[in-house]
Amino acid sequence: MPRPRPVSHEEASPEVRQVYDDIKAARGVPDVNNFWKYVANDPATLARTWASLQEVMKPGALDSLTKELLYVAVSVANGCDYCIASHSAAAAKAGMTPAMFNELMAVVGMASETNRLAIGWRIPVDDAFNS
Amino acid sequence: MPRPRPVSHEEASPEVRQVYDDIKAARGVPDVNNFWKYVANDPATLARTWASLQEVMKPGALDSLTKELLYVAVSVANGCDYCIASHSAAAAKAGMTPAMFNELMAVVGMASETNRLAIGWRIPVDDAFNS
Amino acid sequence: MPRPRPVSHEEASPEVRQVYDDIKAARGVPDVNNFWKYVANDPATLARTWASLQEVMKPGALDSLTKELLYVAVSVANGCDYCIASHSAAAAKAGMTPAMFNELMAVVGMASETNRLAIGWRIPVDDAFNS
Amino acid sequence: MPRPRPVSHEEASPEVRQVYDDIKAARGVPDVNNFWKYVANDPATLARTWASLQEVMKPGALDSLTKELLYVAVSVANGCDYCIASHSAAAAKAGMTPAMFNELMAVVGMASETNRLAIGWRIPVDDAFNS
Amino acid sequence: MPRPRPVSHEEASPEVRQVYDDIKAARGVPDVNNFWKYVANDPATLARTWASLQEVMKPGALDSLTKELLYVAVSVANGCDYCIASHSAAAAKAGMTPAMFNELMAVVGMASETNRLAIGWRIPVDDAFNS
Amino acid sequence: MPRPRPVSHEEASPEVRQVYDDIKAARGVPDVNNFWKYVANDPATLARTWASLQEVMKPGALDSLTKELLYVAVSVANGCDYCIASHSAAAAKAGMTPAMFNELMAVVGMASETNRLAIGWRIPVDDAFNS
Numbered sequence: 001m002p003r004p005r006p007v008s009h010e011e012a013s014p015e016v017r018q019v020y021d022d023i024k025a026a027r028g029v030p031d032v033n034n035f036w037k038y039v040a041n042d043p044a045t046l047a048r049t050w051a052s053l054q055e056v057m058k059p060g061a062l063d064s065l066t067k068e069l070l071y072v073a074v075s076v077a078n079g080c081d082y083c084i085a086s087h088s089a090a091a092a093k094a095g096m097t098p099a100m101f102n103e104l105m106a107v108v109g110m111a112s113e114t115n116r117l118a119i120g121w122r123i124p125v126d127d128a129f130n131s
Numbered sequence: 132m133p134r135p136r137p138v139s140h141e142e143a144s145p146e147v148r149q150v151y152d153d154i155k156a157a158r159g160v161p162d163v164n165n166f167w168k169y170v171a172n173d174p175a176t177l178a179r180t181w182a183s184l185q186e187v188m189k190p191g192a193l194d195s196l197t198k199e200l201l202y203v204a205v206s207v208a209n210g211c212d213y214c215i216a217s218h219s220a221a222a223a224k225a226g227m228t229p230a231m232f233n234e235l236m237a238v239v240g241m242a243s244e245t246n247r248l249a250i251g252w253r254i255p256v257d258d259a260f261n262s
Numbered sequence: 263m264p265r266p267r268p269v270s271h272e273e274a275s276p277e278v279r280q281v282y283d284d285i286k287a288a289r290g291v292p293d294v295n296n297f298w299k300y301v302a303n304d305p306a307t308l309a310r311t312w313a314s315l316q317e318v319m320k321p322g323a324l325d326s327l328t329k330e331l332l333y334v335a336v337s338v339a340n341g342c343d344y345c346i347a348s349h350s351a352a353a354a355k356a357g358m359t360p361a362m363f364n365e366l367m368a369v370v371g372m373a374s375e376t377n378r379l380a381i382g383w384r385i386p387v388d389d390a391f392n393s
Numbered sequence: 394m395p396r397p398r399p400v401s402h403e404e405a406s407p408e409v410r411q412v413y414d415d416i417k418a419a420r421g422v423p424d425v426n427n428f429w430k431y432v433a434n435d436p437a438t439l440a441r442t443w444a445s446l447q448e449v450m451k452p453g454a455l456d457s458l459t460k461e462l463l464y465v466a467v468s469v470a471n472g473c474d475y476c477i478a479s480h481s482a483a484a485a486k487a488g489m490t491p492a493m494f495n496e497l498m499a500v501v502g503m504a505s506e507t508n509r510l511a512i513g514w515r516i517p518v519d520d521a522f523n524s
Numbered sequence: 525m526p527r528p529r530p531v532s533h534e535e536a537s538p539e540v541r542q543v544y545d546d547i548k549a550a551r552g553v554p555d556v557n558n559f560w561k562y563v564a565n566d567p568a569t570l571a572r573t574w575a576s577l578q579e580v581m582k583p584g585a586l587d588s589l590t591k592e593l594l595y596v597a598v599s600v601a602n603g604c605d606y607c608i609a610s611h612s613a614a615a616a617k618a619g620m621t622p623a624m625f626n627e628l629m630a631v632v633g634m635a636s637e638t639n640r641l642a643i644g645w646r647i648p649v650d651d652a653f654n655s
Numbered sequence: 656m657p658r659p660r661p662v663s664h665e666e667a668s669p670e671v672r673q674v675y676d677d678i679k680a681a682r683g684v685p686d687v688n689n690f691w692k693y694v695a696n697d698p699a700t701l702a703r704t705w706a707s708l709q710e711v712m713k714p715g716a717l718d719s720l721t722k723e724l725l726y727v728a729v730s731v732a733n734g735c736d737y738c739i740a741s742h743s744a745a746a747a748k749a750g751m752t753p754a755m756f757n758e759l760m761a762v763v764g765m766a767s768e769t770n771r772l773a774i775g776w777r778i779p780v781d782d783a784f785n786s
Binding site: 265266285293297300301303307311314315318322323324328329331332333335336337338339340341342343344345346347348349350351359360362364365366368369370371372373374375376377378379380381383384385386387388390391392 | 397426427428431434438442443446448449450453454455458459462463464466467469470471472473474475476478479480481482489490492493494495496497499500501502503504505506507508509510511512514515516517518519521522523
């Protein structure tokens with residue numbers, strides 16, 4: 001298989017172009033970023049992912065900034081460089097300051113450390129947390 | 132090696148007992164949870180981890196609730212059942228409602244999905260995110 | 263330690279060259295890919311890995327294509343860019359079409375999402391699945 | 394936060410009950426498994442996940458059995474015990490024999506080994522796989 | 525698929541029994557542990573894994589204790605409770621003291637923390653480490 | 656958010672410069688590597704991480720070489736390319752030979768394989784390992 005390539009606006013099917021246009025309108029940007037252009041090779045996943053992302057990321061009990069901070073943290077834990085880059089940008093747009101990023105990263109690091117300690121020491125969950 | 136066991140308050144060295152007392156005072160709880168009782172088998176790590184955790188989790192650019200939400204999200208991504216249980220409790224104490232937990236989990240799930248899409252499609256980072 | 267370097271056919275020991283020749287013959291290719299050239303720095307692991315791979319990947323209850331699809335999926339979940347690239351090529355050679363890759367990636371993404379939901383919601387295994 | 398609990402059919406809202414009924418009808422089962430009963434605490438994620446899963450797992454370029462095999466493999470790589478149990482059952486229903494499971498697991502193990510070798514040896518992707 | 529079950533010595537095929545006997549003789553134990561009894565459902569993987577493990581774990585440039593310490597550390601990072609338990613026992617048999625386990629766990633935790641920091645801060649590898 | 660940039664010695668605050676000077680003195684190097692220059696964007700995490708690392712990595716029940724080998728192994732399991740590169744260099748400085756690295760990588764690969772086998776076969780921990 002050749003390395004996947006992005007689908008440009010010009011070569012996009014009407015179905016894909018519709019999603020591109022929706023993303024550009026929703027975000028007020030002149031072009032969509034690479035994530036969408038690559039996933040567009042699979043139009044069904046493109047449409048489903050965009051719809052799901054809008055539903056999940058819209059402000060609710062958590063505001064947009066908090067959701068983007070969580071997205072960045074999970075992306076770091078999962079080791080996805082692309083997602084760290086793109087969602088750090090989205091988080092900054094939603095209000096994340098450099099000081100917030102610093103503290104987010106400190107929490108991600110600390111949690112990863114204590115996660116391993118709890119796993120390696122084979123610590124049973126306290127009754128109080130299971131009831 | 133026998134399975135690690137918790138260090139009770141009674142059998143704790145003065146050094147360990149001091150950390151236990153600090154945790155109980157800082158949190159206003161009558162006893163420390165299993166995490167500390169197991170890590171107490173290694174007094175140096177116990178003391179260092181408690182000091183680091185206090186520094187990292189104190190409110191700053193991010194408030195305590197946001198930090199606990201991040202802690203839960205990372206623990207889910209890292210697959211640490213103990214940490215999910217204990218930090219969900221801590222998050223609830225800091226103000227997390229069930230509706231917030233629902234949305235947190237939806238973001239964690241969505242991020243994990245798109246993380247894999249970005250990795251599997253081998254998507255290069257946009258120049259805009261690298262500059 | 264300097265960055266690991268590939269072992270070329272010319273500088274390879276007879277033992278390593280024998281494995282290179284076996285791989286080239288088995289696959290009908292003029293040269294081995296980087297994976298083998300780097301692991302060749304450790305001739306014992308080279309020989310063992312090549313022998314194991316042949317045993318594991320030979321058609322059996324599952325055909326070669328299905329095995330390569332599984333290999334790609336696991337490599338995405340484990341975040342190994344090299345392995346995604348090389349085993350996507352192997353899968354294509356075994357018959358994977360672009361439409362199959364699209365669906366494979368959709369499954370990997372979906373599974374990663376529901377994996378995290380099951381872990382984060384701390385869902386106990388149904389009795390029916392444990393008996 | 395108390396440990397999440399399942400939402401029974403009786404206590405389910407009409408919206409949740411509708412999804413339960415859809416799952417039971419689609420699968421021909423008398424009750425839904427725990428995954429759905431726990432995620433039902435978040436009705437929006439329940440509905441979205443069920444809709445997405447149906448779209449992703451329906452036979453297409455890959456048949457249902459292959460998709461379930463991939464689901465199991467990813468769940469093993471991600472360390473989700475619940476998902477291994479539930480999707481092994483689904484795979485068996487779709488035709489997975491014990492011999493197929495054996496080979497699936499052998500591939501997952503082998504891929505995990507070579508994934509780490511490629512990462513640890515810092516192997517660059519061959520030009521042939523990048524073009 | 526029913527939950528996998530262990531293969532007892534009595535019900536084992538001659539091929540499987542031979543591996544069991546080899547393991548018992550090599551380790552001087554009256555019975556094999558669950559890992560082997562479950563993997564025995566797949567005799568080919570049983571035989572291959574036992575052969576590979578002996579080759580990999582035999583003392584060489586690294587002694588047996590160091591190899592077992594590494595095995596435990598990787599098992600913690602990969603979140604395998606079974607492997608942490610069994611290889612902690614093997615490490616203890618090879619000479620690991622409680623103080624060594626403490627320090628091993630401290631390193632695993634610290635590495636996991638700085639791994640995430642390096643990933644999240646998107647730190648490029650220094651030229652000195654790439655040459 | 657723009658991509659994080661390193662903090663040079665010249666632009667560093669006195670607080671950061673003090674840590675840089677400590678690292679250079681402790682390691683006998685003319686400059687600090689990128690890890691520190693990037694984390695220096697968050698002076699509190701810089702100071703805490705350096706202090707913790709010194710405490711964790713100092714020789715104790717395990718010598719410096721063993722600790723660095725463990726650090727490399729965990730970094731491979733966690734997929735951190737930066738950390739593999741930097742700690743392989745540190746391990747070599749502490750005495751790791753190429754033959755040791757070969758065996759370390761063989762153990763990491765083998766453990767990752769059997770970790771997945773134990774998880775996928777859903778193997779219960781033997782009573783002997785739990786008591």
